[in-house]
Amino acid sequence: MMPSSLDALIEALRCLPGVGPKSAQRMAYHLLQRDQRGAARLGRALTHALEVLRHCERCNSFTEEAVCPRCANPRRDASLLCVVEMPADLAMIEQTQAYSGLYYVLMGRLSPLDGIGPRELRLGKLIARATEDGVREVILATNFTNEGEATAHTVAALLSARGVAVTRLSRGVPVGGELEHTDTGTIAQALVERKTV
Amino acid sequence: MMPSSLDALIEALRCLPGVGPKSAQRMAYHLLQRDQRGAARLGRALTHALEVLRHCERCNSFTEEAVCPRCANPRRDASLLCVVEMPADLAMIEQTQAYSGLYYVLMGRLSPLDGIGPRELRLGKLIARATEDGVREVILATNFTNEGEATAHTVAALLSARGVAVTRLSRGVPVGGELEHTDTGTIAQALVERKTV
Ligand SMILES: [Zn+2]
Ligand SMILES: [Zn+2]
Numbered sequence: 094m095m096p097s098s099l100d101a102l103i104e105a106l107r108c109l110p111g112v113g114p115k116s117a118q119r120m121a122y123h124l125l126q127r128d129q130r131g132a133a134r135l136g137r138a139l140t141h142a143l144e145v146l147r148h149c150e151r152c153n154s155f156t157e158e159a160v161c162p163r164c165a166n167p168r169r170d171a172s173l174l175c176v177v178e179m180p181a182d183l184a185m186i187e188q189t190q191a192y193s194g195l196y197y198v199l200m201g202r203l204s205p206l207d208g209i210g211p212r213e214l215r216l217g218k219l220i221a222r223a224t225e226d227g228v229r230e231v232i233l234a235t236n237f238t239n240e241g242e243a244t245a246h247t248v249a250a251l252l253s254a255r256g257v258a259v260t261r262l263s264r265g266v267p268v269g270g271e272l273e274h275t276d277t278g279t280i281a282q283a284l285v286e287r288k289t290v
Numbered sequence: 291m292m293p294s295s296l297d298a299l300i301e302a303l304r305c306l307p308g309v310g311p312k313s314a315q316r317m318a319y320h321l322l323q324r325d326q327r328g329a330a331r332l333g334r335a336l337t338h339a340l341e342v343l344r345h346c347e348r349c350n351s352f353t354e355e356a357v358c359p360r361c362a363n364p365r366r367d368a369s370l371l372c373v374v375e376m377p378a379d380l381a382m383i384e385q386t387q388a389y390s391g392l393y394y395v396l397m398g399r400l401s402p403l404d405g406i407g408p409r410e411l412r413l414g415k416l417i418a419r420a421t422e423d424g425v426r427e428v429i430l431a432t433n434f435t436n437e438g439e440a441t442a443h444t445v446a447a448l449l450s451a452r453g454v455a456v457t458r459l460s461r462g463v464p465v466g467g468e469l470e471h472t473d474t475g476t477i478a479q480a481l482v483e484r485k486t487v
Contacts, residue, residue, distance in 0.1 A: 094358075094384075095377070095381075096342075096353055098335070098338050098342045098343055099352050101338070101339070102339040105328070105336075108332055109320070120306050122376060122377070123307045124306070125343060126398065131302070131305025132305065132336050133337070134302045135303060135306075135336055136332075136334075136336035136340070139332055139333035139336070141299075142298070142322065143326060143330055143333070145293075156293055157294075163291055184292075200319070200323050
């Protein structure tokens with residue numbers, strides 16, 4: 094007895110990650126009952142984003158042009174290529190203002206359990222980009238999670254085999270971190286990777 | 291440096307209840323990267339639902355017609371009017387197959403903290419419906435939460451003052467429930483509302 098358009102909306106909301114039947118229903122009622130303007134804006138934003146967004150030919154991140162403004166910026170150091178999982182990671186590194194090279198955004202990580210292997214991540218595009226003339230060093234900045242580490246490992250092997258110089262962000266105790274409040278795995282790693290002062 | 295269409299999509303996703311900046315971003319990337327078909331379907335479903343859905347003139351639930359099929363069904367007992375918070379509550383009562391009267395769906399509950407008072411709930415529409423000729427009894431089936439109880443209390447007062455006969459679902463130990471696993475508040479209520487056998 095539910096109107097078909099309401100049924101279709103609830104079903105469509107389930108494509109959102111982490112949204113099951115109950116919360117899809119709650120979302121639909123909220124949008125229709127309390128925020129029709131927001132719902133209309135969301136409908137338009139989805140349609141528009143799908144129309145205009147594509148992957149940058151150079152860095153693979155989302156852009157509305159063939160090459161995104163960052164990759165097209167001649168003041169960035171084109172000899173450095175930093176590989177991150179997601180645009181949010183790129184944004185964090187930009188915030189440090191400690192890096193002026195270019196990026197490659199994987200748009201994910203290797204995750205065999207979710208069916209995301211080297212092919213699904215399209216690592217061929219990264220290899221093509223990283224082996225271009227002018228790239229002196231590839232810095233792997235994937236997360237230090239199990240999946241991020243596995244991704245870094247695989248990418249490093251693929252690029253090293255092609256003669257590309259590959260580095261990885263260092264691991265250790267966070268700046269400002271107290272040993273008492275640092276997990277033992279991090280402390281162990283910081284011991285192994287200790288530096289001469 | 292984020293494309294404006296991506297920015298707009300992330301912002302628009304935040305109109306969904308319980309979705310903050312981080313999860314709006316995760317949702318946007320998921321839709322664009324892994325489920326463009328789902329995203330397109332969601333965009334269309336939102337636009338279509340906003341176009342065709344409205345509130346039933348009789349029961350206030352969502353419908354695509356002026357009066358929904360349930361309210362228009364002459365085989366339902368028009369002398370009984372059951373008041374529920376949401377369509378999902380109505381669906382639960384229908385599932386019992388123990389009720390053949392009509393409904394009124396509040397599409398919410400009184401919630402002063404969220405700024406939802408008698409005016410926002412449009413209780414005037416319920417009063418007009420409940421005081422129509424032919425309505426013999428109004429059954430309050432709001433939830434037994436604090437907000438649902440307060441809503442039932444307010445509606446009961448408004449309708450009783452107008453001479454409408456008002457009842458409330460009974461409270462007590464659930465069917466099949468073991469006392470050992472029933473909360474003490476429910477047991478206390480079942481004691482107070484004990485019936486002669
Ligand atoms: Zn780019
Ligand atoms: Zn109706």
